[in-house]
Amino acid sequence: MRALTWHGEQDVRIDEVPEPEIVNPTDAIIEITATAICGSDLHLYNGYMPGMREGDVLGHEPMGEVVEVGSEVETLEVGDRVVVPFTISCGSCWFCGHDLYSLCDNSNPNAEMASEVMGHSPAGLLGFSHMLGGYAGGQAEYLRVPYADVGPIKIESDLPDEQVLFLSDIFPTGFMAAENAEIEENDTVAVWGCGPVGQFAIQSAWMLGADRVIAIDRIPERLEMARDHGDAEIIHFEEDDVYDRLMSMTGNRGPDRCIDAVGTEAHGTGVMGLADQVKQEARLEDDRPHVLRQAIKCCRKGGTLSVPGVYIGRSDNLPFGSVMNKALTIKTGQTHVQRYLNPLLEKIEDGEIDPSFVISHQVGLEDGPEMYETFNNKEDDCIKVVMTP
Numbered sequence: 387m388r389a390l391t392w393h394g395e396q397d398v399r400i401d402e403v404p405e406p407e408i409v410n411p412t413d414a415i416i417e418i419t420a421t422a423i424c425g426s427d428l429h430l431y432n433g434y435m436p437g438m439r440e441g442d443v444l445g446h447e448p449m450g451e452v453v454e455v456g457s458e459v460e461t462l463e464v465g466d467r468v469v470v471p472f473t474i475s476c477g478s479c480w481f482c483g484h485d486l487y488s489l490c491d492n493s494n495p496n497a498e499m500a501s502e503v504m505g506h507s508p509a510g511l512l513g514f515s516h517m518l519g520g521y522a523g524g525q526a527e528y529l530r531v532p533y534a535d536v537g538p539i540k541i542e543s544d545l546p547d548e549q550v551l552f553l554s555d556i557f558p559t560g561f562m563a564a565e566n567a568e569i570e571e572n573d574t575v576a577v578w579g580c581g582p583v584g585q586f587a588i589q590s591a592w593m594l595g596a597d598r599v600i601a602i603d604r605i606p607e608r609l610e611m612a613r614d615h616g617d618a619e620i621i622h623f624e625e626d627d628v629y630d631r632l633m634s635m636t637g638n639r640g641p642d643r644c645i646d647a648v649g650t651e652a653h654g655t656g657v658m659g660l661a662d663q664v665k666q667e668a669r670l671e672d673d674r675p676h677v678l679r680q681a682i683k684c685c686r687k688g689g690t691l692s693v694p695g696v697y698i699g700r701s702d703n704l705p706f707g708s709v710m711n712k713a714l715t716i717k718t719g720q721t722h723v724q725r726y727l728n729p730l731l732e733k734i735e736d737g738e739i740d741p742s743f744v745i746s747h748q749v750g751l752e753d754g755p756e757m758y759e760t761f762n763n764k765e766d767d768c769i770k771v772v773m774t775p
């Protein structure tokens with residue numbers, strides 16, 4: 387079959403690879419009908435994620451039709467149409483039992499590798515390096531779905547793929563980001579990053595009762611989407627001083643809730659290789675722009691900082707003294723996608739939201755390598771790429 391594969395920094399190819407097979411009796415195989423490129427894929431594309439190997443199949447935002455099920459799969463049948471969460475979860479460990487699906491204890495067969503770095507291992511993720519399980523991803527014609535009874539959600543209505551596909555990641559991710567921000571009545575919510583995750587964080591902030599939403603980016607079409615579709619007030623971070631603007635917009639108090647929907651690749655931070663990181667950690671001061679540092683500085687005293695943006699390694703150099711003395715709450719993590727599937731599908735079915743608004747490019751799988759480049763460089767008004775194999 388054809389699949390998009392990783393071959394090193396900024397080198398994604400379309401390759402012929404073996405079709406996936408059932409490995410465990412709880413697996414299913416799906417034939418992909420739609421699959422998206424995520425901002426998280428850019429961390430792999432740019433070579434920031436340890437544990438990638440040449441030929442790894444990319445992709446963690448897939449949906450499709452079940453074509454085979456293992457002998458122990460109970461909830462899915464051949465022919466079912468499903469969206470597959472990027473988080474792989476066993477459904478029976480302590481963490482899954484507490485609705486903490488992205489922290490599943492059993493789904494990363496390479497847990498030792500992750501534990502060495504982090505002390506513990508989070509869940510395995512589809513198409514996201516050997517450190518997080520080494521699972522082949524869904525930017526391909528077929529995908530093996532582990533723990534098929536726990537993750538995939540069946541789509542029984544005739545909603546098109548474009549409207550339900552983002553249940554796999556970015557809609558739940560934006561929603562959990564807003565939930566983690568602990569939004570209360572009359573709150574002003576500031577969202578850094580108007581990529582797909584930021585856009586869904588904006589939508590979700592309104593759903594959870596925000597009074598004002600302020601969106602920050604530098605890409606014109608993304609800021610326009612935040613303003614026109616997201617009803618947000620906007621700040622262009624290269625044209626304006628973000629701290630000064632936020633203070634003047636909030637009577638110097640600062641936004642009550644801050645969401646970092648940017649992560650490790652923040653523009654202007656010059657993300658580093660591991661050797662550079664070690665050098666940087668030795669430095670006390672770091673005045674390069676950095677979303678987390680900026681959000682900590684801007685957030686009102688006693689406010690909440692929610693971080694859906696993905697951080698890798700120790701590239702952040704956080705002013706923890708400010709966090710402590712301003713009594714900030716920080717909440718973060720990979721999304722517990724399974725937790726949000728049913729409630730968010732309901733919102734789509736009820737017409738409360740049509741997630742397809744973020745799609746800027748719909749192409750074939752063979753256009754994937756070019757699309758990675760376009761999406762990475764934020765060219766051609768690219769906001770979200772959906773591919774159909």
Ligand code: NAD
Pocket residue numbers: 424425426427428429555556559578579580581582583584602603604605608623647648649650651652653654675676677693694695696697719720721769
């Ligand atoms: P994206 O790359 O399309 O969007 C990032 C946006 O941030 C861009 O529009 C960019 O211009 C903007 N940006 C860069 N520097 C900035 C700065 N200094 N201030 C304000 N904005 C800035 O990516 P995306 O798909 O929207 O994903 C965003 C982040 O969310 C990524 O880090 C991704 O890995 C992460 N993510 C996390 C989860 C999760 O489970 N927690 C899931 C999906 C994605």
Ligand code: ZN
Pocket residue numbers: 424425426427446447472555556
């Ligand atoms: Zn993603």
